[in-house]
Amino acid sequence: SAVISQKPSRDICQRGTSLTIQCQVDSQVTMMFWYRQQPGQSLTLIATANQGSEATYESGFVIDKFPISRPNLTFSTLTVSNMSPEDSSIYLCSAYTFGELFFGEGSRLTVL
Amino acid sequence: KQEVTQIPAALSVPEGENLVLNCSFTDSAIYNLQWFRQDPGKGLTSLLLIQSSQREQTSGRLNASLDKSSGRSTLYIAASQPGDSATYLCAVLSQRDAGGTSYGKLTFGQGTILTVHP
Numbered sequence: 001s002a003v004i005s006q007k008p009s010r011d012i013c014q015r016g017t018s019l020t021i022q023c024q025v026d027s028q029v030t031m032m033f034w035y036r037q038q039p040g041q042s043l044t045l046i047a048t049a050n051q052g053s054e055a056t057y058e059s060g061f062v063i064d065k066f067p068i069s070r071p072n073l074t075f076s077t078l079t080v081s082n083m084s085p086e087d088s089s090i091y092l093c094s095a096y097t098f099g100e101l102f103f104g105e106g107s108r109l110t111v112l
Numbered sequence: 113k114q115e116v117t118q119i120p121a122a123l124s125v126p127e128g129e130n131l132v133l134n135c136s137f138t139d140s141a142i143y144n145l146q147w148f149r150q151d152p153g154k155g156l157t158s159l160l161l162i163q164s165s166q167r168e169q170t171s172g173r174l175n176a177s178l179d180k181s182s183g184r185s186t187l188y189i190a191a192s193q194p195g196d197s198a199t200y201l202c203a204v205l206s207q208r209d210a211g212g213t214s215y216g217k218l219t220f221g222q223g224t225i226l227t228v229h230p
Contacts, residue, residue: 001158033216042201042220043156058217092155096215100146101203103156 002027002097004104012110013083020079021107023093028073031096034066037106038089046091049076083111114139114206118221125192126229133187133224135202140183143210146218147176147187148201156201160187164207192228199223 003026013019023032032049047068048056055068070076080087088111093104115138125131135145144163148156160169160176162185168177175188189196203218 004155006155031216042222043203043218044220045217048216090153094216100144100158100161101216101218102158103148105155106153108153 002029002095002102004093004095004102006093006104006107008107009105010108010110012112014112015084017083018079018081019083019109020077021091021093021109023076023078023104025074025095027097029095029097030073032070032076033094033096033101034068034076034078035092035094035103036089037092043092046078049078080109083109085111087111114142114204114219116202116204116219116221118200118202118224120224121222122225122227124227124229127192127194129192129228130188130190131192131226133189133200133202133226135185135187135221137183137185137204137219139206140180141207142180143205143207145176145178145185145205146203147174147185148203150199150201150223152199159200189226192226194228194230197226197228199225 005024034046035043037043045058046061049068049070051070067079090106090108092106117136119134146161147159150156162169162178173190178185201223202221209217
């Protein structure tokens with residue numbers, strides 16, 4: 001299995017600011033992904049973090065709002081830009097390895 | 113578009129009961145199906161992964177079955193314990209999304225909130 005570490009684990013932010021979430025995997029993986037879980041909802045894929053190229057975003061998510069970096073095969077960041085209360089969610093990093101998808105502990109973001 | 117539904121939405125049982133959680137999906141062309149556990153405010157822990165060619169998988173007190181043709185999966189938990197209390201999520205990877213860098217594009221159900229009373 002893969003161990004995925006995220007930080008921060010939680011944060012409270014002011015409207016209009018930006019926050020960057022870091023994700024570290026304990027082994028090299030080709031595929032990393034970012035998911036969002038809004039309060040009381042299930043998970044929705046934001047984007048695929050591609051190493052060495054621009055992330056691939058799902059419908060409804062754009063690079064200006066959720067810029068993603070993937071500098072190597074073990075690390076990725078997700079930035080939530082110009083935050084509003086509607087961005088309050090748990091953001092989860094995941095990696096596909098050993099034939100299945102593994103998740104980090106998530107970053108709980110509250111926007112006031 | 114793949115849709116995943118989980119029934120029941122919530123379940124409360126006394127300790128020791130055997131229980132079944134249900135998951136259904138609309139598009140039977142799946143690559144695999146995963147069951148996850150999520151504790152409040154936490155990330156997801158993978159419980160069982162069933163490939164489309166498999167009928168069931170077992171891990172300890174957990175058994176997951178898959179009937180691809182009918183679009184259904186069940187998670188059976190034997191002799192439930194208070195420590196099993198969590199949200200259980202079913203997620204499907206569709207065949208059309210299984211390739212290239214798309215192996216992470218899972219479609220999740222809404223989850224079943226399980227409470228096991230001592």
